[in-house]
Amino acid sequence: MEMREINNLDDFELIKDKWNSLLETIQNKNIFLTWDWNFIWFKHYSENRNLSILIFENDKGIQGIIPMVRKKLRFHRINYTILENMGIPNSDYGGIIVPDNCKEIRDQIFNLFANFIKENKLAFRMDEVPENIKIYKELKSSLAADDIHVFVKRQPLSYCPYISLDGSWETYRSNLDKKFRKDIERNSRRFERDFGPIHFRKSSSIEELENDFDIFINLQIIKRSHKGFEQIKSDEKSFLYDIAKSFLANDWLNLSFLETKDDTIACGLAFEYNNIYYYYLNAFDPKYSSYSLGKIHYFYILKNLFNRGFKELDFMRGDETYKSVWSSSRRINERIIAYPNDSCLSKLINLLVRSRYILWHDLEMI
Secondary structure (H helix, E strand, O other): OEEEEEOOHHHHHHOHHHHHHHHHOOOOOOHHHOHHHHHHHHHHOOOOEEEEEEEEEEOOEEEEEEEEEEEEEEEOOEEEEEEEEOOOOOOOOOOOEOOOOOHHHHHHHHHHHHHHHHHHOOEEEEEEEEOOOHHHHHHHHHHHHOOEEEEEEEEEEEEEEEEEOOOOHHHHHHHOOHHHHHHHHHHHHHHHHHHOOOEEEEOOOHHHHHHHHHHHHHHHHHHHHHHOOOOOOHHHHHHHHHHHHHHHHOOOEEEEEEEOOOOEEEEEEEEEEOOEEEEEEEEEOHHHHHHOHHHHHHHHHHHHHHHOOOOEEEOOOOOOHHHHOOOOOEEEEEEEEEEEOOOHHHHHHHHHHHOOOOOHHHHHHO
């Protein structure tokens, strides 16, 4: 097994097909590990970051990919370079791409990665790693065995509720809290009485997307102004539009709308990958807030997903109360921090901890 580092966009672009083909073979794949998401993300958010994509190959081809960037940070007046996973903070899940079915290959990859960290005296930070996944437990154990200090912390706000779409829509619907379900259905009837029939549709072509994306952004602006949230920034807007175009071409985009004859009343930007629906951003017109349009929109979305045979709706990061009424299931993400025990950063941190200047939980600042 050999390791090489990709540190330029040309080589990054060339690996697209092999990257996505390898990802298809692993059990814990998600939309944020696709080449498309990471390539577009880096093109928009490369400032103060350098590519450091680690490729692991043997005579049978690429066996593993650890998609990272190098970023310069400052910790207690000390400048240092850290390796961190690509996509942060826009990705709801981080991770690596290594085979599930061969521990020997995983061990070789993790040993090469540990040597890379030690030889370059780099700190390593991986955010939004799903807790209790076997390969990440192995990664942490392998790094620790290689004289690398490993620190793990649950990430605040990184609870990810999800709905398992087992059985039928009618069964799921009937198992919802009766009052909750009746309220949604009553509000839907009340809205249609006041404004006419509700239509549910999805953006389905590049010709539709340009106008549909503007509608989505406009509803985001209205929603954020109403709630006093920070407005969507131009770089995030252009990033999401490029993602939408790319994902539409791959049949991974689900940009859905609730509409009346005269108005768009709610929308949701989501991604579909591996029969999982990733709900990324939603918005509704606050002038209709008394009708609980967000809940009505979820009803339409869930019915559509059940009918299409999807296995899961992932609400992703955020433990907002409204998500718990749909399902009690959730994942928890964690942050993994690792650095060689003989590095300058390690010596600094150990000194600060011994002097009680910082506590170990302060390492979340790194």
